[in-house]
Amino acid sequence: AKAAGRNGYVTFETAMKDRANARQQLEGELRQAILNREFDLYYQPQVEARSGRVIGAEALLRWRHPRRGFVPPSEFIPVAEETGLIEKLGEWVLKEAAAEAIRWPAPIKLAINLSPVQLSRGNLTDTVTQALRLSGLPPERLEVEITENVFLEDEVNNLAVIRQLRSLGVSVALDDFGTGYSSLSYLTRFPFDQIKIDKFFSMNLIERSDCATIVSSVITLARGLGISTVAEGVETVRQFELLREAGVDYFQGYLFGHPVPASALNFGAAHDITR
């Protein structure tokens, strides 16, 4: 709890100390969690609009803290990135998910999230190669999702890493598209196989005409560049229909399936929704 200052207000200094302490505690717990194997992967299906088939699944990291319960990735991933722990964690994600995905019916793909820190530091290409070799997963069945934050720093190095991954046969998706500053120019400057239109657009499409306009121009541009599109965060049939009419190729969202443990994944078609 925050200590109140003389006037009943939390002083700036106290708030800063609180935050620093909380962060430091989380960092310690994160280190312990890796050793204690408190992490788990959930998977969320990705569906092809045209066929209604599940064509892939995205791995999403889950941390079950022994006392605090479930800690959301939005809380611990930034700390893992700041402390460099994301390297170990990311390596675990890759190996664990690839070992899981090799059991899925081909050609269903595995998508995993990569932090900019993983591209900037260490040898990501080696880690990916190793995960593929250990699991036997063909590179064509792995897709990595990166955000445009990857290009804020270390642009030259990170572009080289992306090229290396693609030359292995791994595909690269641009995640959270439309939330950053110079998104459109990234599409022409960097080699992506797919863009994932941020859930903000799916969620606001119906109420906001500017969202619909942006979505259509993104799809036109992507098509021109030979890049496929995924809409994330699709929760309702109405959102799905509008996005499909706009020309989105693939869908992900609660309408098609929540993230679930691998054992609960269902690769059956989502015809009932897409028909």
Ligand code: C2E
């Ligand atoms: P993301 O990559 O954009 O993942 C999609 C997020 O949207 C997930 O949140 C997912 O549970 C949620 N989601 C999916 N469908 C819907 C929907 O229909 N409605 C709504 N409201 N939400 C939906 P989650 O699992 O909490 O992950 C949050 C973020 O944490 C991810 O965003 C990603 O940036 C990061 N993350 C998760 N796992 C990893 C990982 O293994 N490595 C790295 N570096 N980051 C990860």
Ligand code: CA
């Ligand atoms: Ca994908």
Ligand code: CA
């Ligand atoms: Ca993602």
Ligand code: CA
């Ligand atoms: Ca996303």
